Amino acid sequence: MKWDISEMGSWTYGQFPPGAIIPEAGNSNDYITGGWRSERPWRDDATCTQCLLCWIVCPDSSINVADEKVTSFDLDHCKGCGICAQVCPVDAIEMVPEGCELPGVK
Amino acid sequence: MPEQKTLATTGNLVVAEAMRQCKPDVVAAYPITPQTTIVEEFAGFVAKGKTDCEYVTVESEHSAMSTCIGASAAGARVMTATSSQGLALMWEELHIASGMRLPIVMANANRALSAPINIHCDHGDIMGARDAGWVTYFAETAQEAYDNTIMALRVAEHPDVLLPAISALDGFITTHSIDRVCVMDDATVADFVGDYESASALLDTDDPVLHGSFSGLGGPFFEFKRQQREAMEGARAVIKEVGAEYSELSGRPFDVIETWGMEDAETAVVVIGSTAGNARHVARELRANGRKVGVVKVRVWRPFPYAELAAALKGLKAVAVLDRAESFGAEGGPLFTEVRGALYDLETRVPVVGYIYGLGGADVRLELIERVYDDLSDIAAGSAAPAGLVYLGAREEA
Ligand code: SF4
Ligand code: SF4
Numbered sequence: 001m002k003w004d005i006s007e008m009g010s011w012t013y014g015q016f017p018p019g020a021i022i023p024e025a026g027n028s029n030d031y032i033t034g035g036w037r038s039e040r041p042w043r044d045d046a047t048c049t050q051c052l053l054c055w056i057v058c059p060d061s062s063i064n065v066a067d068e069k070v071t072s073f074d075l076d077h078c079k080g081c082g083i084c085a086q087v088c089p090v091d092a093i094e095m096v097p098e099g100c101e102l103p104g105v106k
Numbered sequence: 107m108p109e110q111k112t113l114a115t116t117g118n119l120v121v122a123e124a125m126r127q128c129k130p131d132v133v134a135a136y137p138i139t140p141q142t143t144i145v146e147e148f149a150g151f152v153a154k155g156k157t158d159c160e161y162v163t164v165e166s167e168h169s170a171m172s173t174c175i176g177a178s179a180a181g182a183r184v185m186t187a188t189s190s191q192g193l194a195l196m197w198e199e200l201h202i203a204s205g206m207r208l209p210i211v212m213a214n215a216n217r218a219l220s221a222p223i224n225i226h227c228d229h230g231d232i233m234g235a236r237d238a239g240w241v242t243y244f245a246e247t248a249q250e251a252y253d254n255t256i257m258a259l260r261v262a263e264h265p266d267v268l269l270p271a272i273s274a275l276d277g278f279i280t281t282h283s284i285d286r287v288c289v290m291d292d293a294t295v296a297d298f299v300g301d302y303e304s305a306s307a308l309l310d311t312d313d314p315v316l317h318g319s320f321s322g323l324g325g326p327f328f329e330f331k332r333q334q335r336e337a338m339e340g341a342r343a344v345i346k347e348v349g350a351e352y353s354e355l356s357g358r359p360f361d362v363i364e365t366w367g368m369e370d371a372e373t374a375v376v377v378i379g380s381t382a383g384n385a386r387h388v389a390r391e392l393r394a395n396g397r398k399v400g401v402v403k404v405r406v407w408r409p410f411p412y413a414e415l416a417a418a419l420k421g422l423k424a425v426a427v428l429d430r431a432e433s434f435g436a437e438g439g440p441l442f443t444e445v446r447g448a449l450y451d452l453e454t455r456v457p458v459v460g461y462i463y464g465l466g467g468a469d470v471r472l473e474l475i476e477r478v479y480d481d482l483s484d485i486a487a488g489s490a491a492p493a494g495l496v497y498l499g500a501r502e503e504a
Contacts, residue, residue, distance in 0.1 A: 013329035019207030020330050021306045025314035
């Protein structure tokens with residue numbers, strides 16, 4: 001079943017499926033979990049060797065890859081754990097406090 | 107009316123019979139005195155091929171209820187039975203079953219909770235589960251245990267309810283005493299309970315769903331509790347509908363409370379479970395001597411029949427509430443506080459006194475009940491009510 005949860009924030013109690021059932025399979029992508037992050041990853045493309053180690057280890061599948069190359073982070077779901085920065089062999093990823101300007105972004 | 111068989115049997119054996127007739131897909135249970143003969147009898151049905159139920163032997167009641175929850179979420183009709191420490195060990199699962207809106211039906215052989223260790227009847231176990239969100243029936247007799255179990259299943263699985271339900275019967279007194287019970291034939295019961303079709307079965311791979319989700323801070327946890335409240339309120343009408351239909355079928359009257367002598371009673375005893383029989387016996391004798399006394403038995407404990415009780419007890423000169431369970435530090439036992447609450451909105455105040463009796467299977471002798479009615483007569487005649495809670499029959503300093 002397709003389940004539209006876009007207005008869930010304003011649902012009244014009768015609108016939720018009884019028993020807290022989630023009636024749509026595989027919809028966790030729609031559930032934004034990035035809100036609890038206190039630091040966000042920032043990747044320096046010039047240093048990155050595209051080894052994809054960060055993509056393998058990210059516990060939230062939040063490293064976006066296209067054509068076998070890291071393109072960006074999925075900040076809707078990245079929890080800011082810093083594992084990617086920790087494993088990067090060339091220190092291409094830096095953890096930057098949320099709410100601060102990102103390095104290289106003016 | 108379909109023909110019925112009259113048996114000389116025990117509450118437990120006839121609950122097992124009701125379970126077999128309700129055709130559960132899964133029973134997961136662990137034996138505990140005085141519930142043991144329910145699961146023993148049911149295991150016998152499985153061994154003899156008298157049911158095609160999946161019978162899961164588990165290593166504890168915690169696992170029993172966990173298995174029931176998994177099976178019910180999967181879409182199965184699920185039943186079980188427990189007692190006392192076993193019910194206590196299920197504590198966290200009781201809330202999970204009701205929160206997940208799983209219509210599991212469980213018999214409970216009411217028994218004291220330790221310590222000290224005691225295997226006999228009181229309601230300490232079942233009253234401890236009163237806020238767990240389970241519809242709860244109480245039987246006075248083996249007959250009621252049989253009837254309640256079957257009705258409980260229909261109510262639990264009703265789309266307006268979808269809550270788990272308990273069919274409680276008094277340990278040893280009702281579970282083990284030989285009693286006269288009328289049972290219906292298999293086809294009649296099967297027809298009455300019908301088939302269970304879960305609207306969100308985990309095993310329905312064509313329409314996959316998730317059970318057991320998270321609802322943290324800011325999530326709709328609060329709203330889900332509100333839904334449970336609505337479901338329990340909705341159960342009131344369903345219990346009556348199902349009860350009326352069952353009455354028609356069985357020829358046995360049903361209501362959420364049962365009144366005796368209340369047409370012109372001046373004083374009454376409110377009681378739950380097997381002691382209702384003792385109370386009626388004493389009331390009958392007193393009436394033969396011209397005393398206007400009555401008995402109100404609570405048959406459905408959750409949802410609590412407060413409106414029915416207020417209507418039955420309105421205008422009385424004095425009411426006694428007998429509790430077979432403690433609520434230490436409360437003004438009285440669980441039934442007492444509920445009944446007093448039910449009467450609060452009446453125009454004229456009805457004096458209500460609380461008695462604790464029969465804990466750990468302590469005898470409920472007829473003269474004790476008579477003493478309660480004597481106290482009520484004194485209060486009706488203008489004497490002061492007993493100061494505080496009375497421990498009926500407990501050895502006390504003179
Ligand atoms: S910080 Fe953690 S969650 Fe975010 S991209 Fe890196 S490894 Fe994934
Ligand atoms: S681990 Fe470092 S070098 Fe490897 S792809 Fe990720 S950012 Fe680039």
